[in-house]
Every structure is written in C-alpha cells, then in structure tokens.
Amino acid sequence: MTDTVLHPALLLIGGGLLLPWLRGAVRSAAVVAIPLIALAFVWQVPDGAVWQARFLEHTITPLQGDKLSRLFATIFALMAAGGGWFALGQRSRVELPAAFVYAGSAIGVALAGDLISVFVFWELMAIGSTLVIWSQGEGAAYRAARRYLMIHLLGGVLLFAGITGHVVQTGSVAFTRLAPDSVAQGLILIGFLVNAGAPPLSAWLPDAYPEASWSGTVFLSAFTTKVAVYALMRGFPGTELLVWVGLFMVFYGIVYALLENDMRRMLAYAIVNQGGFMIAGVGIGTEMALNGAAAQAFTGIVYVALLLMAAGSVLLMTGRRKFSELGGLYRTMPVTAACGTIGALAISSFPLTSGFVSKSMVSQAASDGQMLAAWMLLTAASAGAVLHAGLKFPWFVFFHKDSGLRPTDPPASMRWAMVLFALLCIVPGIWPEALYAMLPHRVEYVPYTVAHVLTQLQLLLFAALAFFVMVPPLKRTLTLTLDTDWVWRRLLPSTADALRRLLAAAMRSFGRAAEQWVQSLIGALERLAREDGTLARRMSTRSMALYVMAMLLAYLVIYLVP
Numbered sequence: 309m310t311d312t313v314l315h316p317a318l319l320l321i322g323g324g325l326l327l328p329w330l331r332g333a334v335r336s337a338a339v340v341a342i343p344l345i346a347l348a349f350v351w352q353v354p355d356g357a358v359w360q361a362r363f364l365e366h367t368i369t370p371l372q373g374d375k376l377s378r379l380f381a382t383i384f385a386l387m388a389a390g391g392g393w394f395a396l397g398q399r400s401r402v403e404l405p406a407a408f409v410y411a412g413s414a415i416g417v418a419l420a421g422d423l424i425s426v427f428v429f430w431e432l433m434a435i436g437s438t439l440v441i442w443s444q445g446e447g448a449a450y451r452a453a454r455r456y457l458m459i460h461l462l463g464g465v466l467l468f469a470g471i472t473g474h475v476v477q478t479g480s481v482a483f484t485r486l487a488p489d490s491v492a493q494g495l496i497l498i499g500f501l502v503n504a505g506a507p508p509l510s511a512w513l514p515d516a517y518p519e520a521s522w523s524g525t526v527f528l529s530a531f532t533t534k535v536a537v538y539a540l541m542r543g544f545p546g547t548e549l550l551v552w553v554g555l556f557m558v559f560y561g562i563v564y565a566l567l568e569n570d571m572r573r574m575l576a577y578a579i580v581n582q583g584g585f586m587i588a589g590v591g592i593g594t595e596m597a598l599n600g601a602a603a604q605a606f607t608g609i610v611y612v613a614l615l616l617m618a619a620g621s622v623l624l625m626t627g628r629r630k631f632s633e634l635g636g637l638y639r640t641m642p643v644t645a646a647c648g649t650i651g652a653l654a655i656s657s658f659p660l661t662s663g664f665v666s667k668s669m670v671s672q673a674a675s676d677g678q679m680l681a682a683w684m685l686l687t688a689a690s691a692g693a694v695l696h697a698g699l700k701f702p703w704f705v706f707f708h709k710d711s712g713l714r715p716t717d718p719p720a721s722m723r724w725a726m727v728l729f730a731l732l733c734i735v736p737g738i739w740p741e742a743l744y745a746m747l748p749h750r751v752e753y754v755p756y757t758v759a760h761v762l763t764q765l766q767l768l769l770f771a772a773l774a775f776f777v778m779v780p781p782l783k784r785t786l787t788l789t790l791d792t793d794w795v796w797r798r799l800l801p802s803t804a805d806a807l808r809r810l811l812a813a814a815m816r817s818f819g820r821a822a823e824q825w826v827q828s829l830i831g832a833l834e835r836l837a838r839e840d841g842t843l844a845r846r847m848s849t850r851s852m853a854l855y856v857m858a859m860l861l862a863y864l865v866i867y868l869v870p
Contacts, residue, residue: 313358315371316346316381317416317429320388324408328401336396336721339404343388346415350381357421366481369421376602376748380418380538383606384411386732387530387613394617394725395523402443407527410436414531418538422481423471423496426539430467430503434460437532444521452519455797459502459512467499486543497544504536504587505580506553510560511793514568514576518629522620525572529579529616530609537586537605541748546593551682554591557584558689564791565696569630571619571705575612578655578697581689582608588686589670592677595749600669602747607662607736611654614729615697618648621722622705625715631700636710643717645706647726654733656698656771657690657764662733664764665740665755672753687767694771695778703775 323342353373388411416429473492561581568574589601638645657663674683744751
C-alpha cells in the first residue's frame, strides 16, 4: 500500500474549482488538459488499496484500483475532456467548473473502496450535476434543477440509511459484493437504482437533462446513470431482480422515445433504454454479462454523448429542439449530420461500430444462461433502439422534409469534439481487442462471426423497414408526453394547492364562528354588567355570605386534592 499516488478525482475537482480564475487560451488549454492529466493518474493507480485512513473507528479507502474501477474512471476522464472541448464556447462561468466537480466525483466513486467514500463522492456528484442544470440560467432550468435535486436527495437519504444499517449489522464499511437480503442492503440497492433511472422514478432523467444548456446535457448523459451501473456491478452482480428492472427500463425508454417530439428528451429516454441493457447484464451476473455491461457502459457513454453533441449543435445554431420544427439540416450542417449519423449507427449496433462489439455480449450471456425470455426481450429491444435513436433522430433532424432552416455547422471546437467522439465510436468497432483488454474478466467472445453479422444486419433491416412503414403514425406533431413525473409535477402540487385552499376556507369559517362567539360572549357580559343586569342587582348579606363560603370551599377542595 502506498499513499504517494495523487487521487485523480481530487485533481479533477480541484482543477474545476480553479477554472473560474483562468481566462482566454490558458483556460481553454486547462479545460482539455486537466481531465487528460487526471486520466494519466488513473492509470497510475495500482490494484488494491492505495489511500487508507481511520474514520469513526473504521478504515476507509478513498483510493483503490482494479480493472473494473479503472475502466469506468478512464471513460469518465475521457468524457470530461471531450465534453470540456465541446463546451469551450459556453458563456456560463459556472457550468464547466460544476461539470468538472461532477466528473471528478464520478471518478471518486469508481475508485472508492469503502461505502463512506462512495457516499461522500455520490452526494458531491449530485451537487455538481444540479449546478450544471441550474447554470443554464432560465426559469425552466431552475425548476428542473430543484426537482432533480429533490429526487437525488431522496436517493441519497435512502443510500445513507442503507449504509448506516449495513455498518451497524456487519461492522464493515468495505464496498464489496452485497446481497439484498436485509432492509439495509435493500435500501442501498434502491439508492443505486434511483440514480440509474430505474422505475418508478425514471422520469427525473428526461425531466431534467433536456433543460440544461446545449453543452450541459452532454456532461449529464455520462456520469450519474453510469456511476450507478458501476455501483450495481460492484455491489449486486447476479441479483435476478435487476434483469427484470433492466428489461422494464429498456422498453419504457423505447416507448417514450418513439412518442417524444423534443429531440433531447427523446435522447434522454434513450439513456434510460441503454441503461436498461446494462442493468439487465448486471442482473444476469455471469462473467460474459458483466463484461458486456461494462463494455456497453464504456461505448454507450461515447455514442450517446455524440448524439447529444449533435443535438446540442442543432439547438445552438437554430434555437429549435422539436422534431416538428427541424429537418433537412444535412445541407448546411454536414459535419454535424455525419457525426450524428455515426452516433446513430453505433447505438443501433451496426457492424464496425462500438455498439456492435459491446451490446450483443449481454444478449449472448442470456443465451448462454438459457434465459430464453430475457434473450428474446433483449433481442426485440435491440430492434427498438434502432427505431428511436438510430433512425428517428437523424431522419427527422437532418434528412426529412426541409424545414427551411439554413444554419451552419457549429464553431470549430464543437466540430472537432464531435469528430473525436465519432472516431471513438468507430475504432472499438474495428479493433475490439483494445476494449476487451480493459474489461474486468477475461473475454472469449468473438463478435465478428458470420452468424452474428448476418443476424444483426437482418435485425437492422427489419427495424428500418418497420420505421419507414411507421413514419406516418410517427409524424412529427406538437405533442407533450405524460410520464410518471406527472405525479410530483402536477398531481402533488395540485393536491397540495387544493388542501391549502380547503384549509384556508376552514380557517375562514372557524374565524367567522369564533368572532360570532366572542361577540355573543361580550354581549352577554355587557348585559350582566349594565344597570339592570344581574351583577348590578342588590343582594342580601346572607346571599353574599353563601357566595363567599362557596368560593372558599371550592378553593379548599382544589388546594387539598393532590
């Protein structure tokens, strides 16, 4: 054990807090260089515990390395560098520092060896991501940030309660494999699933992410849900419940993405959909499935970020975000259209892209485990993913009926960031061995077999045929989809408002009744005290003596009774 290795998470967080004091070219260079330096330090972390300390009579391990943590920390650092490059033109002075704190905290969770460190970085991640949304600077973003923070504070409270109960029960804070066989560990599982975007709170993700800026959504897509996937891989591999939770997320994301008119909300549902594949792989729990979940997390961060970069570029250059307002942009935004199409091919698992060599590993694991229902559903879901992010996004934004808009491609920093991520979608598809070498378990999977390529091409062709047959029903309209967030965005506020009005009416009625009673009492006292009233009448000495004796007797009883 050594404590001479600098913690990559603290380096990225500290670098983010330094950014507000930098200007010009120095700041631009720091935005890209700081995450790359953190990446270099990630690969300096050896296997095993590196930093350890005593806290509340427990040994905490803020820095610990192995293949799984190194894989996730690597893609988080790359994402911070690519997202920062894309956001160089962002005018907000808050977003990039907050994004680096957010990304650094994600790396901190990936490299933490104990539950206390996990919780600290987990909550810091919630603060950073909330600030990324809030920094957009408009009323809708402020409201979305408040709702986002409330959901994640709820998840944090559940996670804290679970960790506390687990430590009390076991006396250990080590972040190792758990099992949801107690209330405490069940709460930890729920806390992880809240961040993963699992039901019934999945709607926080499409509610909040699209309200961030054109660059903020790129950062948001990469960390929160993927950190939750990492935590589930570390803590709950092989938990069968996660197979069905993941499958629910897969189809939930597909249905809502197909209904959605807002391009960034649609891609937010795609994040839920892709997360479902990963969580199903965690639930299957075999080495093949865990490798598939990890590989898809790595590649999924890249291709979803690329799609959101393309969407952010369109939003910045046109000011439009709805499919019904867009179309035909390939004419004047060729780089954005090409990169967005590559991202769409990757998320569709097209051969020679990163999605092809990663996503199918989870389906193969279900097949190897003779989980017929899960395999069939995962295969059907793969076709569904083609329909929304693979075809709907590029078709309606870039290639469908001309909208009359003539924007140019975005500034150079945004174009080069998209080109870099497009290459990261292609290189693993051509050379998967480099990706497989980083996975947590030995890989014996061969993606490029004749059967696999033909099966995937048939699936893609069938999905494309279904999409173009369904284009009229999917016609872009000004619609608003209702999700489970209707409960806390509409039902609960309206219920609270109705209860508030009811209480106010009850208080007014009570006030009027009390006022009438007081007035009646005052009138009765006035009648008693006036000249012809009862209190003004003359009384005999005998009556007065009786009254006094009664009062003294009452006082004596009250005094003597214990």
